[in-house]
Amino acid sequence: MLQKKTIIALSAGTAFVLLYIINMLYFSLLPEYFTVDHKTGSRPGTAFITTTISLMDNELTFSSGGWLPNDTALSPTWLLDNKQNFQLGVLEVARYNTRVLRDGLSRQRSTDAIDADCDKAFTSFSNDPYKWIFPSAEGKYQEGIQRLENYRLHLESGSAYFYPRSDNLIQLLEQYASLLGGVNTRLLNASRTRSTTSDNASETAGMPRYARVPWLKIDNDFYFARGVGYGLYQMFKAVRVDFMQVLKDKNADVIIAEIIASLEETAFDPLVVTNGGKSGIFASHSSNLRVFLDDARQKINSLINILAQG
Numbered sequence: 001m002l003q004k005k006t007i008i009a010l011s012a013g014t015a016f017v018l019l020y021i022i023n024m025l026y027f028s029l030l031p032e033y034f035t036v037d038h039k040t041g042s043r044p045g046t047a048f049i050t051t052t053i054s055l056m057d058n059e060l061t062f063s064s065g066g067w068l069p070n071d072t073a074l075s076p077t078w079l080l081d082n083k084q085n086f087q088l089g090v091l092e093v094a095r096y097n098t099r100v101l102r103d104g105l106s107r108q109r110s111t112d113a114i115d116a117d118c119d120k121a122f123t124s125f126s127n128d129p130y131k132w133i134f135p136s137a138e139g140k141y142q143e144g145i146q147r148l149e150n151y152r153l154h155l156e157s158g159s160a161y162f163y164p165r166s167d168n169l170i171q172l173l174e175q176y177a178s179l180l181g182g183v184n185t186r187l188l189n190a191s192r193t194r195s196t197t198s199d200n201a202s203e204t205a206g207m208p209r210y211a212r213v214p215w216l217k218i219d220n221d222f223y224f225a226r227g228v229g230y231g232l233y234q235m236f237k238a239v240r241v242d243f244m245q246v247l248k249d250k251n252a253d254v255i256i257a258e259i260i261a262s263l264e265e266t267a268f269d270p271l272v273v274t275n276g277g278k279s280g281i282f283a284s285h286s287s288n289l290r291v292f293l294d295d296a297r298q299k300i301n302s303l304i305n306i307l308a309q310g
Contacts, residue, residue: 027065028080030226030269031058033233038241045105045162047241049152051234052097053145056125059087060138060145067141070132082223089183089227091129091141093235096175098122098144104171105162106151115160121147164243166250166307172239173304176232180297183228186221187290191275219273222286229266229293236260246307255303262296 036050060067069084102118124144129137154160240247240256247253266289273285 027068028083029064030083030086031063031230033230033264033267034058036234036238043155043162044164044242045155046152047238048097048101048105048162048235049148049155051238052094053148053152055090055231055234056094056141056145059090060141063087067129067138069129070137072132082219085220085223086227086230088129089224089229090231091125091227092179092224093228093231094144095122095125096179097235098125098148100168100172100175104168106160108161108163115151117147117151117154117160120144121151162242164246166246169239169243169246170304170307173300173307176235177297177300177304179228180232180293180300183225184290184294184297187225187286187293190218190221190286191284191290218275218286222273222289225286225289225293226266226269229263229289229296232296233260233263233266236263250306250309252303252306255299255306259296259299259303262292262299265292 034054036047036054038047038050065071065080065083068080068087098118098121102114102122106115106118107113121144124140124147127135127137127140131137151160155162236256236259240260247256268289270283270285275284275286
């Protein structure tokens with residue numbers, strides 16, 4: 001009798017562990033690129049708003065496992081830090097979008113009143129992504145989505161505004177370039193982690209020391225950068241729609257297509273994130289990803305210069 005109970009207990013425990021692992025594998029899946037249906041004749045700004053909504057809604061509602069960064073230790077998603085950091089990268093893009101929307105894109109002049117929905121959307125997305133209660137991250141981000149949906153309805157009815165001007169596009173691009181600059185710095189620090197023998201030599205030569213990233217944290221920076229690259233890829237497709245006339249007037253169609261192509265190249269998902277040296281047998285995934293993101297950043301700066309010319 002005792003042996004039978006032991007077998008039952010072991011079987012139940014094994015089934016629980018297997019189910020836990022299966023759920024972890026399912027919840028770790030990263031999203032595919034999506035396409036937003038841009039209707040002919042839609043008001044400028046519709047593509048930008050709809051894409052921002054979709055970025056966040058996909059992670060909250062349609063992503064396997066939902067929003068992961070605030071999951072507790074009892075959840076199979078608690079250990080999935082790769083996808084958690086990917087979602088944090090997507091969130092960062094949404095935060096940059098709503099800040100520029102609030103401060104510039106929705107206002108004709110800097111003295112104009114701030115749109116209430118844009119302001120609340122930015123405030124909602126600024127909430128702590130790790131909080132699961134009082135308030136929950138999901139609850140605040142859903143509020144942000146609802147505010148953007150309200151703004152989109154007002155935009156379509158003509159009671160809210162979006163100004164697809166060259167100066168507003170420059171402001172948005174400058175923010176994207178700044179975001180990519182910070183991400184590239186994190187990846188650069190991660191790629192330097194593999195070497196610990198040159199610190200003393202660098203200090204002796206008066207060269208600056210870079211912040212060292214613990215080996216087990218390298219994949220965190222990698223997947224955060226992947227989330228940013230994913231989000232910006234989607235957003236530049238929207239920018240190409242809403243700022244079509246500005247880009248056409250500046251003959252910038254080719255360069256924005258090149259930016260989108262560079263960002264699309266960031267969509268690789270190694271089985272294990274390695275940080276090998278130039279002569280090693282393992283890839284340096286942080287360096288490889290940084291190449292594409294830095295290429296996109298440089299092209300964004302070139303686009304800014306093109307737009308700034310009279």
